[in-house]
Amino acid sequence: MYIEKVKNEMNLPETVKIFDTTLRDGEQTPGVAMTVDEKIRIAKKLDELGVNVIEAGFPVSSSGEVEAAGEILKMGLNAHICGLARPLKGDLDAAIDADVDYIHTFIGTSPLHREFKLKMSKEEILSKSVDAVEYIKDHGIIAEFSAEDSTRTELDYLKEIYNAVEDAGVDCINVPDTVGVMVPTSMNWLIRELKSELKVPISVHCHNDFGLAVANSLASVEAGADQVHATINGLGERAGNASLEEVVMALITQYDLKMNIKTEGLVNLSEFVSRITGVKMPPNKAIVGENAFAHEAGIHVHGVLAKAETYEPITPEMVGHTRRIVLGKHTGANAIKAKLKEYGIDLDKNQFDKVFNQVKALGDKGKCVTDADLRAIAESILGRAKEEIVKLEGFSVMTGNSVLPTATVKLSINGESKTAAKTGVGPVDAAINAIQRAVSETGDIELQEYNIEAITGGTNALAEVFVIMGDKEGNKATGRSTTEDIVMASVEAVLDAINKILILR
Ligand SMILES: CC(=O)SCCNC(=O)CCNC(=O)[C@H](O)C(C)(C)COP(=O)(O)OP(=O)(O)OC[C@H]1O[C@@H](n2cnc3c(N)ncnc32)[C@H](O)[C@@H]1OP(=O)(O)O
Ligand SMILES: CC(C)C(=O)C(=O)O
Incomplete structure (x- = not known):
């Protein structure tokens, strides 16, 4: 509602592309490793969901990565299949040999990365980046370039390197907030600055070190970013990346952007990725968590029963979830009445009060009352x-x-x-x-x-x-x-x- 008051201050694009990196940055989640078969199965579901690009892996890093990218390509999906590569011939050839139609090449550009990690000068980094983009384009492949740690890189150098790769024919430049140090206002400012400088589409890759990956991705879109890197369940290095389900649902429902994502598949895909990676979602995870559409508090349940929108910003069906009315310490009479009606259990006032008091007493002891519990309590009181x-x-x-x-x-x-x-x-x-x-x-x-x-x-x-x-x-x-x-x-x-x-x- 209030977004309408500020929309005209935004530079919103018509639509936003989703570059999914669950199989690459998501796989960098400590303790996670996917087999070729698992990557294939996730890629198929990502494609069904409608993402634009699937970053299938980092081909030079292992033969399994090459095989996974190759097998995913053979499926003939709608999404582009991307391989990550440093701007090194070996990395680029590994990606080319894996037959990908999209290469994402990256190099650290911040003083920290230049001096301590790469031990390369600004000029070396720039020339390697330009050469890599030209090499990719010479092979007829889509090229995306990331200035790794761009959000800690001097602005003039950042612009210089992005301008250089644009001149070399890059198809998209990506702005990675590699260690998640941006806040929405600074991210918005940076993307506006780069937008005014560059003609190629701009993408963002936000990490969640301060829990701001989704907010920073949205702030980038407000500034005109054309693409967002995201992962299912927000998987990724350290605290992870921007969660795909959160970004997509916010873009569609809050900004009213038209996107080609079949949102009703989100919960299924989240659970699938969770099973494969072993990374369980907390119940309060937005959009896909077990409690995302669960209501216990009496006042909320009363509201939801009257009109679900009172306490649900979107319908559970929109993301393939289901609404749950949970009984416990905060339950009100309306919730119990609704449940009993659903089971066809008719109680008089005295019997109902006994059921209600027993549910409250269990709640006070810290217990959650399941539907089966309620039925058993009601049936025993009824008899x-x-x-x-x-x-x-x-x-x-x-x-x-x-x-x-x-x-x-x-x-x-x-x-x-x-x-x-x-x-x-x-x-x-x-x-x-x-x-x-x-x-x-x-x-x-x-x-x-x-x-x-x-x-x-x-x-x-x-x-x-x-x-x-x-x-x-x-x-x-x-x-x-x-x-x-x-x-x-x-x-x-x-x-x-x-x-x-x-x-x-
Ligand atoms: C921000 C990100 O998420 S970037 C992606 C990170 N993902 C991964 O690293 C996962 C896959 N990685 C791997 O399998 C391995 O690290 C490999 C195959 C890429 C490299 O392995 P190794 O050759 O054994 O090197 P190692 O990983 O120890 O160190 C990284 C090397 O890459 C260099 N490097 C890092 N980024 C770049 C770059 N963009 N361009 C050129 N060189 C780079 C480092 O300087 C270091 O070089 P050195 O060994 O000559 O000092
Ligand atoms: C490869 C780049 C985009 C990356 O993962 C990062 O900077 O976090």
């Missing part, structure tokens, strides 16, 4: 005895490997307090024995069947206990309870069944 003749006032169990499990229960039976203690083979058995003893004067009701099930995995899973109790007259009733404590669940289930039998009498 409860309508009247409580016997009520639990309290219980305690003592157990361990050197003591006889013993339980003490305090019940209110028809309003009268009754306490009983009993031992058992374990805490559950002891608790049930103690209840049976406490109610023995009211009626001899015995356990006939006991079943327990964990609703979801983990030691803190909700336990669902199902019992059948019976008396001497042949009355039988079932009891059910779902809580995170198996002894408590057992006690509640047994009392539920006892109450049902007592009502029958």
Whole structure:
């Protein structure tokens, strides 16, 4: 909305090309290495997504890189297939031999790179760059040139080298913020400065050392950059590169740019790359993270149920995601009502309050309530005895490997307090024995069947206990309870069944 107020100050291009470098800079993520087959599979999906260029690797660095680039080329994809090369004959020949139709050549231009790394003069670096571009163009291949560490390079030298490669016939110049030192305003200024100097399309390659890679890429586009280098999931050296999914979605939805990206494939590709690289996304990762369209807070869920846009800037379908309503500490009644409606569970006010209180109590204990948990809680409350003749006032169990499990229960039976203690083979058995003893004067009701099930995995899973109790007259009733404590669940289930039998009498 407010972007409209500043759009006329921007120098937005009609569209932005996406140069994907997941298979090259993304593979430079420490600990990540892809096989030829994995690169092929990712390249196919990147092409389906609609990226313009796929940087398949750095051919001179290994035979696997050459093979991957060659195999990707054989697939006849729509995207250009690019190989990275230093401006050295060996590197350029390796890329040419790999048959790529696009070569990205680079060399460090900042004083740090010149003096300490390359030990080359400005003139040497410039002449190598020009020679490389001419060599690439002589082979009829698209040439992109990067002045590595351009954002720490003197402006006059940066312009000089970019002008020289432009004169040599380069097709695109790339401005790498190699160690992510730019901020959006400085990046915007630099790209405007270069735009006024050069005729060739300008690309940017932003690293995320200060978490600004996406912001700097967008600031570059605002200044007129024609292409953005990005990686799926923001993979790349150190803190990574600009995340493709974030850049693309911001460009399309916030700047209203027309792009040829099938955005509904983004989540699938993110998960695919995550599985292949072993780099898991944090749940709060923008666009593709597990929580990107998940809502727990009651006020948010209420808003989303009324109109999703209240708390979702884009639809989950746009990126192939799904909306999730999560239950927990911050849940409100509207969320639970919506879920119960979805399951076709109809509760009266009293039953609903019990479900609501149990969800809140679990949340207060730091637990997340899954959909399966909610169903089990609701179903057990739904099936409860309508009247409580016997009520639990309290219980305690003592157990361990050197003591006889013993339980003490305090019940209110028809309003009268009754306490009983009993031992058992374990805490559950002891608790049930103690209840049976406490109610023995009211009626001899015995356990006939006991079943327990964990609703979801983990030691803190909700336990669902199902019992059948019976008396001497042949009355039988079932009891059910779902809580995170198996002894408590057992006690509640047994009392539920006892109450049902007592009502029958
Ligand atoms: C900012 C970036 O992301 S750039 C891309 C970085 N990616 C990679 O490095 C991954 C693949 N790299 C490799 O497989 C290897 O590093 C290779 C094959 C490229 C080079 O391997 P080696 O010859 O063993 O050299 P090594 O990696 O140890 O050192 C890099 C060499 O390249 C030189 N170099 C670095 N960039 C350039 C450049 N643009 N132009 C010319 N030389 C360069 C360095 O000065 C150094 O040369 P030296 O060995 O003569 O001192
Ligand atoms: C090769 C260049 C573009 C690079 O990866 C960088 O500078 O980060």
